[in-house]
Amino acid sequence: MLMFYLQMLDTPEEKAKFEEIYLAYRGMMFNIANSILRNEKDAEDAVHNAFLWIIKNFSKFFENPCENLAPLNAIIVRNESITIARKRSRLVPLDDWDGFEDTAAEANSYDELVEVFDQLPQTYRAVMEMKLVLGFTDGEIADRLGLTKTAVSTRINRGRQLLREIVTKEGFVHDR
Amino acid sequence: MTDEMLDALARQVLLDASELGCSDAEQAEEQHTFSPSFERKMKKLIRRADHPVRHRVTQAVACTALVIFLGGGSVLAFSAEARAAVFGWVREVYETYFSYHYEGGETEVPENTVFKPTWIPEGYTETVAPEPGDSVTNIYENETGDFIIFCYTYDSESTALNVERDGSETQQVFIGDVPAELYVNRDEGEGDTLVWTDEYNGILCWITADLSVEELVRIAGSVELVDLNQAAIENTVFLPTWVPEGYELTTGPEPGEGGHMIYQNEMGLIIFISYFFDTENYIAQVELDGVELLTATVNGIPADFFYDEKENESSVLVWHDEEIGVMFSISAPLPQEDIIRVAESIAPVSVSLLTLENAVLIPTWLPTGYKMTKAPERGKHATSVYWNDKGDGVIAITYSMNSESTIVEVERDQVEVQRVFVGDWPADLYLDKDEGGTNILIWENTDIGALCRISSTLPQEDMIRIAERLELMPVVQTT
Numbered sequence: 001m002l003m004f005y006l007q008m009l010d011t012p013e014e015k016a017k018f019e020e021i022y023l024a025y026r027g028m029m030f031n032i033a034n035s036i037l038r039n040e041k042d043a044e045d046a047v048h049n050a051f052l053w054i055i056k057n058f059s060k061f062f063e064n065p066c067e068n069l070a071p072l073n074a075i076i077v078r079n080e081s082i083t084i085a086r087k088r089s090r091l092v093p094l095d096d097w098d099g100f101e102d103t104a105a106e107a108n109s110y111d112e113l114v115e116v117f118d119q120l121p122q123t124y125r126a127v128m129e130m131k132l133v134l135g136f137t138d139g140e141i142a143d144r145l146g147l148t149k150t151a152v153s154t155r156i157n158r159g160r161q162l163l164r165e166i167v168t169k170e171g172f173v174h175d176r
Numbered sequence: 177m178t179d180e181m182l183d184a185l186a187r188q189v190l191l192d193a194s195e196l197g198c199s200d201a202e203q204a205e206e207q208h209t210f211s212p213s214f215e216r217k218m219k220k221l222i223r224r225a226d227h228p229v230r231h232r233v234t235q236a237v238a239c240t241a242l243v244i245f246l247g248g249g250s251v252l253a254f255s256a257e258a259r260a261a262v263f264g265w266v267r268e269v270y271e272t273y274f275s276y277h278y279e280g281g282e283t284e285v286p287e288n289t290v291f292k293p294t295w296i297p298e299g300y301t302e303t304v305a306p307e308p309g310d311s312v313t314n315i316y317e318n319e320t321g322d323f324i325i326f327c328y329t330y331d332s333e334s335t336a337l338n339v340e341r342d343g344s345e346t347q348q349v350f351i352g353d354v355p356a357e358l359y360v361n362r363d364e365g366e367g368d369t370l371v372w373t374d375e376y377n378g379i380l381c382w383i384t385a386d387l388s389v390e391e392l393v394r395i396a397g398s399v400e401l402v403d404l405n406q407a408a409i410e411n412t413v414f415l416p417t418w419v420p421e422g423y424e425l426t427t428g429p430e431p432g433e434g435g436h437m438i439y440q441n442e443m444g445l446i447i448f449i450s451y452f453f454d455t456e457n458y459i460a461q462v463e464l465d466g467v468e469l470l471t472a473t474v475n476g477i478p479a480d481f482f483y484d485e486k487e488n489e490s491s492v493l494v495w496h497d498e499e500i501g502v503m504f505s506i507s508a509p510l511p512q513e514d515i516i517r518v519a520e521s522i523a524p525v526s527v528s529l530l531t532l533e534n535a536v537l538i539p540t541w542l543p544t545g546y547k548m549t550k551a552p553e554r555g556k557h558a559t560s561v562y563w564n565d566k567g568d569g570v571i572a573i574t575y576s577m578n579s580e581s582t583i584v585e586v587e588r589d590q591v592e593v594q595r596v597f598v599g600d601w602p603a604d605l606y607l608d609k610d611e612g613g614t615n616i617l618i619w620e621n622t623d624i625g626a627l628c629r630i631s632s633t634l635p636q637e638d639m640i641r642i643a644e645r646l647e648l649m650p651v652v653q654t655t
Binding site for chain 1: 177179182183185186187189190191192193194195196197198201202207208210211213214217218597
């Protein structure tokens with residue numbers, strides 16, 4: 001119930017911060033949602049769900065520095081959009097992990113690493129973002145994406161393994 | 177590198193990767209104008225941000241409550257220890273009853289909004305609607321005469337609630353995180369009462385019904401603030417009850433601030449009816465080239481009639497019903513008297529009152545080129561058929577009221593089965609293994625209690641879209 005969510009915003013300052021975030025990012029979040037869902041009504045639902053998530057996890061959300069708020073909002077709404085899209089159809093798209101892994105291993109710097117992860121197959125990216133950025137449990141991720149817990153765990157481990165291989169190989173420049 | 181360090185690095189990489197797409201999304205060519213319903217939902221969240229904060233309930237004892245005058249009741253025994261004061265609500269325990277009253281200032285009562293449950297058990301319909309005020313009552317009733325009574329009152333020193341103790345035991349329950357008192361009536365069938373306080377909005381609430389604790393708590397947890405003006409708009413469509421013979425509804429109105437519907441005949445001629453609730457969001461325009469402006473009336477309301485004398489060209493009738501705050505227009509290649517007859521037959525229909533006994537299921541969206549060739553008939557089983565212009569595509573929509581005699585069979589060898597969703601309803605999609613074959617989508621519409629089926633050669637996305645846009649429409653009389 002919405003009134004209970006808002007009881008979690010304890011001070012006028014917190015409530016004002018929420019409104020500021022809403023006005024600053026709702027347009028960007030809608031565009032991201034619409035690019036996935038191709039349906040304005042569904043995209044608005046995704047944006048609304050994203051802001052509800054922010055309210056429910058307000059203090060965790062504002063632990064992030066300001067420069068991370070835009071990409072964090074993007075991640076939240078992208079994964080709300082994917083959840084809505086998956087509800088429409090139980091079909092899970094085939095992710096070409098092997099093909100991706102071959103090209104990903106060539107990354108030699110942090111910037112290249114970021115570009116690699118920007119190209120992660122959709123399900124892998126969604127699983128890793130939900131787990132490592134948003135803090136969902138494996139069960140919650142499985143439920144949202146229509147996967148088994150094993151599939152979720154496999155994708156997280158593969159992502160971690162790939163990251164470890166890239167950053168620990170000789171010649172990798174961690175220039176961030 | 178430890179796992180924790182790796183995860184921290186992965187998190188930052190994912191955030192930086194996400195940022196790559198942000199500037200494109202921020203600087204998209206066309207900025208979206210959010211729909212009125214989205215703005216309302218977000219306003220609800222943000223509006224409360226401007227209200228002063230109230231302290232949380234920290235005591236485990238149930239919040240005090242104020243409701244119903246039972247009148248009288250002398251204080252035979254008063255226990256100071258039983259007094260629980262939270263936010264000015266005081267509950268006092270007397271020998272034969274609990275008494276709740278408020279001590280302190282008053283909360284401003286909002287206009288045009290009420291609190292009401294958004295979930296009620298199946299089988300109950302609203303018989304007393306809530307009206308804004310200090311004390312509000314909302315009643316639901318089922319076929320066997322059972323009631324659900326939801327009431328609330330704003331904090332005021334002039335009201336008090338007394339709940340009789342005799343014959344009832346008291347239980348502490350929780351509605352989410354909010355503590356509540358459940359008064360269980362030992363007289364079976366008399367109904368239990370759940371009492372709780374919404375400290376943020378300054379109201380005392382209670383529900384009395386012969387339901388399980390879980391159902392009472394679920395109803396209580398579903399209570400939300402409703403804008404009555406908006407609720408009326410969202411639950412009403414306007415439909416004509418007469419159209420000339422041969423015209424069939426091909427596109428129906430959806431509840432909202434504005435709607436339109438299209439009736440079409442075999443020759444492809446169209447009656448286009450639209451309406452808008454008074455709002456700055458909509459503008460109606462009529463081209464004056466080649467038309468003559470005449471005056472007319474619709475049920476005594478002055479109307480503009482833009483007459484086009486050319487054969488098969490549409491004339492337009494426009495009028496504003498000030499009493500209900502709706503602007504209407506009809507565009508049709510019909511004589512003036514027929515257009516006015518259609519106009520005068522337009523009536524509001526509450527979407528919530530439609531059933532398969534007085535309405536039929538009609539798709540409010542179809543792929544371009546499809547039109548109805550067989551209309552559904554009112555009743556427990558019905559089929560409607562839609563063909564496309566080329567004659568090589570057909571959609572059949574069938575529904576049957578839930579019954580032990582309803583059987584649907586699909587041959588297993590020819591199809592691949594997928595589980596999908598039509599809105600929130602799980603559905604089975606049978607995809608023909610032959611490309612271009614007929615696919616079948618089957619689901620149960622629990623709102624109307626019917627098994628629905630769509631058979632067509634359309635792709636999955638279109639079939640689901642049609643299914644999600646099936647609406648109950650009253651049957652229209654034709655002559």
